[in-house]
Amino acid sequence: MKTFTEKQPTILVVEDERYVRESLTVFLDDMGFRVLSAENGQIGLEQFRNQRPDIVMTDLRMPVMDGFALVEAIAAESEFTPIVVVSGVGEVNEAVRAMRLGAWDYLSKPIGNLEELQIMLERSLERARTKYELERLRRHLSDGTLGNESAFSSIITSSSRMRAIFLYLESVAPSRQPVLITGETGTGKELIARAVHTLSGLGGPFVAINLAGLDDSMFSDTLFGHLRGAFTGADRVREGLIRQASGGTLFLDEIGDLAPGSQVKLLRLLQEGEYLPLGADKVLRSDVRIVAATHADLKLKMEQGTFRPDLYYRLCSHRVELPPLRNRPEDLPLLTAHFMEKASALLGKMTPNAPPELNRYLAAYRFPGNIRELEAIIHDAVARSVSHTLSLESIVTAIDSGLRPNVFSVPVSSLCPVCPFAEKFPTLKVAEDLLISEALRMADNNQRLAAAYLGITRQALNKRLSRQG
Numbered sequence: 322m323k324t325f326t327e328k329q330p331t332i333l334v335v336e337d338e339r340y341v342r343e344s345l346t347v348f349l350d351d352m353g354f355r356v357l358s359a360e361n362g363q364i365g366l367e368q369f370r371n372q373r374p375d376i377v378m379t380d381l382r383m384p385v386m387d388g389f390a391l392v393e394a395i396a397a398e399s400e401f402t403p404i405v406v407v408s409g410v411g412e413v414n415e416a417v418r419a420m421r422l423g424a425w426d427y428l429s430k431p432i433g434n435l436e437e438l439q440i441m442l443e444r445s446l447e448r449a450r451t452k453y454e455l456e457r458l459r460r461h462l463s464d465g466t467l468g469n470e471s472a473f474s475s476i477i478t479s480s481s482r483m484r485a486i487f488l489y490l491e492s493v494a495p496s497r498q499p500v501l502i503t504g505e506t507g508t509g510k511e512l513i514a515r516a517v518h519t520l521s522g523l524g525g526p527f528v529a530i531n532l533a534g535l536d537d538s539m540f541s542d543t544l545f546g547h548l549r550g551a552f553t554g555a556d557r558v559r560e561g562l563i564r565q566a567s568g569g570t571l572f573l574d575e576i577g578d579l580a581p582g583s584q585v586k587l588l589r590l591l592q593e594g595e596y597l598p599l600g601a602d603k604v605l606r607s608d609v610r611i612v613a614a615t616h617a618d619l620k621l622k623m624e625q626g627t628f629r630p631d632l633y634y635r636l637c638s639h640r641v642e643l644p645p646l647r648n649r650p651e652d653l654p655l656l657t658a659h660f661m662e663k664a665s666a667l668l669g670k671m672t673p674n675a676p677p678e679l680n681r682y683l684a685a686y687r688f689p690g691n692i693r694e695l696e697a698i699i700h701d702a703v704a705r706s707v708s709h710t711l712s713l714e715s716i717v718t719a720i721d722s723g724l725r726p727n728v729f730s731v732p733v734s735s736l737c738p739v740c741p742f743a744e745k746f747p748t749l750k751v752a753e754d755l756l757i758s759e760a761l762r763m764a765d766n767n768q769r770l771a772a773a774y775l776g777i778t779r780q781a782l783n784k785r786l787s788r789q790g
Contacts, residue, residue: 335365335379362386396423403445494520504643507693510614518570525569537582551600577617664703
């Protein structure tokens with residue numbers, strides 16, 4: 322399978338008329354192609370097999386081996402190589418036949434509009450790249466194995482949802498197209514952005530900036546830089562983050578907070594790869610890869626008119642949404658153990674043991690601050706701990722107000738049918754007693770947890786238990 326890169330594309334021109342072949346060679350060379358040429362289909366096929374060009378342009382009527390046989394042979398060997406055929410004026414049937422054999426597009430002789438030819442070739446190359454990337458993504462996802470596990474080594478998880486995200490990112494990272502990462506605060510968006518940079522293979526640095534609170538002038542100065550004397554106080558040149566990230570990745574965090582004027586400037590950078598430093602009259606080119614992140618709902622912001630739709634669609638060429646921690650209950654023990662070790666090392670203490678009920682408490686909490694909040698809670702608990710076993714007191718105090726029933730608070734394996742209607746339909750009182758008993762069983766008789774499962778306060782549960790005797 323051919324791998325498309327950012328290198329100079331190669332085109333093979335197969336044409337029996339020498340003057341036409343040489344004229345096309347000059348024009349295509351000026352376009353930026355590396356040009357190969359052949360005077361008939363047989364030589365052209367040998368060139369194709371030896372050189373593997375990115376695109377083929379061929380006449381149809383030629384000696385030795387005509388264009389139809391060439392098209393059929395190339396299409397059979399490479400489904401990702403675009404073939405553009407050139408047919409005589411009025412020979413529509415020939416063009417249709419070539420398309421059925423595997424050609425992607427056609428032009429009529431004589432080729433008078435070279436601009437049309439350029440557009441057709443660029444369009445065919447882009448289509449080939451897209452087709453290749455989609456097939457590579459399909460195969461990668463179906464295979465289910467990561468080629469570079471180390472790129473995600475900083476992300477602690479055993480979640481199948483996170484694994485699927487890793488597979489997707491490994492597939493799209495080399496494409497150089499923008500990536501949009503969405504998710505609640507504290508879900509690890511910057512870690513994902515760094516993984517994308519590592520997987521991309523870019524030689525430049527990873528440069529990050531939080532856009533929240535930047536007005537239009539600050540945005541322009543920070544990203545684009547300025548020349549000396551561009552404004553009062555500009556006594557020296559500032560190159561800007563785009564220049565600093567040259568050849569690498571620019572991570573734009575909190576993209577949803579970007580001011581309207583800044584959105585226009587960023588759109589131009591994404592569309593044209595161009596930007597203008599403050600005080601400059603010469604447009605500069607950029608080769609940075611943009612990765613953006615936000616916790617905001619950008620679709621809602623588009624509806625409200627505060628975020629440009631064209632910028633949104635440019636940013637989300639590739640998009641992932643990170644699940645909140647409450648949707649990853651299997652990761653709680655792993656993350657808790659990691660943060661206990663990390664906090665102990667920072668505080669110069671022995672790592673305490675986790676009490677058995679700790680994970681049950683954490684699983685019953687919604688974690689609005691996600692992983693960042695969990696780390697803060699565990700760090701505080703380790704700092705307060707004075708024994709070999711981690712104290713639950715500070716943890717319970719931190720999460721008590723957030724202990725509410727949710728579909729992730731109880732392990733599915735522990736659920737049982739509470740009211741199996743058999744011979745007699747239970748009364749409301751019987752059903753309540755059964756529910757309380759089941760909640761206490763799943764909470765190992767921990768009344769605070771049982772109350773959270775039931776969606777009531779601990780005091781309300783105590784009253785009901787008192788009535789039961």
